[in-house]
Amino acid sequence: MSSIYDYFNTETFFTEEERMARDAVRDFVGAKILPNIEAHFENRTFPHELTPELGALGVFGSNLPEKYGCAAMSNTAYGLIMQELERGDSGLRSFVSVQGALVMYPIFAYGNEDQRQRWLPGLAQGSLVGAFGLTEPDFGSNPAGMKTHAVQNGDSWTLNGAKMWITNGSVADIALVWAKDDEGKIHGFIVDTKSPGFSAPEMKRKMSLRASVTSELVLQDVVVPETDRLPEAKGLKAALGCLTQARYGIAWGAVGAALACFETAVEYSKTRIQFDRPIGGFQLVQAKLAEMHTEIAKAQLLALRLGQLKDRGEVTFGQVSMAKRNNVAMALDVARSAREILGANGISTEYPIMRHMTNLESVKTYEGTHDIHTLILGQEITGIPAFT
Amino acid sequence: MKILVCVKQVPATDSRIKPTGDGVGVDLSSVDWIINPYDEFAIEEALQLKAKHDGEVVVVSIGGDKVEDAMRSALALGVDTAEVIKDAGSAASDSLGIAKGLAAIAKRHNPDLILCGKQAVDDDQMAVPAMLAELLDLPQATVVVGMEVAEDGKSAKVDREIEGGHEKIEVTFPAVIATQKGLNEPRYANLKGIMAAKKKKIEVLSAADLGLGEFGSKVEVLAVNPPAEKTGARMIEGDAAAQVTELIKVLHDEEKII
Ligand SMILES: Cc1cc2nc3c(=O)[nH]c(=O)nc-3n(C[C@H](O)[C@H](O)[C@H](O)COP(=O)(O)OP(=O)(O)OC[C@H]3O[C@@H](n4cnc5c(N)ncnc54)[C@H](O)[C@@H]3O)c2cc1C
16 A cells, blocks of 8 residues: 555565565664664764674675675665665665675675685674775765775785775774776775774764764775785776665665655644644645655655666666666755755754755765766766766 | 464554444554564563573464464564464454464464463453463463573473562463563564575464364454544743743643642
8 A cells, every 4th residue: 555655655566575674674773773863963973882783683785695694685675774774864874885885795796705704794793894995085086096006015915095085984894995006907905904004083074974984094004915805806897886786775775864854844744833724734835745755756666676677687887876866866855845844943953854964965975976977877878978 | 492472463553543434343454563562572582492492483373364474573583483373253353262273273282381472452351361371271470571491491480560569480381471571672673584584484274274163252342432532732831930830720720630
């Protein structure tokens, strides 16, 4: 049966275990995350004590194989899990996205069997935390220009450089660092964050994703054994492959944030009385609600279909770009309309809206900015790249 | 140790329910269904006992169309197997009918221990655990908030909540124990458990499979009434001191509560 929160009844396309996974994560977020999330957001802290519990729940790398300690769920289930995490907070979803899509996935896809056995079970359990270092102070949308440098000396490499805006950087046990060799080839390294010469100062002045740790990574003559280089990560393509995984999750996650804002606005509009009637009875408010409702329904259908294609192994990076671009912009618009409907209450952390709205500003920028995805689609359409 | 856990599927506690058109039933067509919250303590206790004493946990239910969903949820938590009775009238049976059905299943399994929630939160009868113990001629302990099973797994010291205090009693197994909030902290389903549950079997039985007659009810419901509508709230205005004075006046003079 459809509800206003699932107007086209996408529910019927999910398998029993996909629905159960979604509900399990929703229950967990409701019980463990939502009660304290405003405080974490205000105090700029992440609830690290919950990392092992998130691991036990199974959300880290939930679509990777059982033999590495993962749940081996479908990509659709993975998407629904991201939706429920981000219904809680984009910072929480970011934490899980980075761990699963940007650290575990590359080790799984580009690592050798030793590396998989060594790292994946701990990352799945949450006894280890990972970070993904691609962005640099001078290279964001254009990572190909990166300056972080790797020099091979026999059985090891020496890394020098700096990364910026790295989620989980200061709390990570390992950082997946992308660096260029003398020939300009890009490699991925699993860097032990306890290595001499590695430091990760936290970036503290964020007004967005405050319940998520963001850091610089500084590498000064950090020595990384050849055995910790991902052998199959050949060039920037590998890094972008990870991003496609993470963007896929974001396309679903954004729906969760939008639903949280929409639900809040709907409830509020039915109970807030002005001029002797609920504000939800005014046409201008209804117009906002109808717009939000429609855009959420479209985004849900897009995510659903994206998941189906990914489960069949048919999804393209252009489709993922379109869904990330559309759904995040949609969520931000929904958050803004919801904010207006709540009036002054909309700006307070008493309600989740402003928190989601400021979070979504980061989500719109990371994993390829909205405009970079526009250019990706532009190239898909015309065949002409417009990046430079 | 073989443990049988009796579970009822009930409407989610936040469901908005209304009487059916004829006024003698509840319209359940659009509610979400959950495992009865008190039964969650029973499942958790069974899983903890299994971890300590080894053995098997079987969950059973008598219910309607969607009862397998509740079983799947229990299997995802780590329960080994599930059996349900689905039959004409099984969902609408009275407490005694349910207890007889559960007793028939229990006899097939010969469990060391039967755990139930102390009551179902939909019709609040609190009758099935006691009836089940009676039908099977087993010792029972109801409203249990603490439980210590002997090393040999053949008896338990249990802590019962009673009016104004606690009662400690010892029961020898097999026994029926009905669980109350506070006994333990029920676990969450995790994703690996959900995937594992997919491979576990839910056996669906009819009353005839168990040699039982048709399910029915000796109780006839005459009417179901919703709670009285809440009347409008009243806002008290003014500064803190004025509000307190006004509030005391309202509670004392108008509502006569204090
Ligand atoms: C909270 C947070 C967490 C992050 N976590 C990580 C992480 O874990 N790991 C990681 O590697 N990175 C991370 N990032 C970095 C993120 O991926 C980058 O911020 C993003 O790629 C954009 O880079 P930039 O900020 O340098 O912006 P720039 O690339 O400088 O872009 C600035 C503006 O210029 C536009 N622009 C750039 N190039 C073009 C063009 N060719 N045509 C048209 N417009 C263009 C952009 O769309 C944007 O509007 C994170 C960022 C944030 C905010």
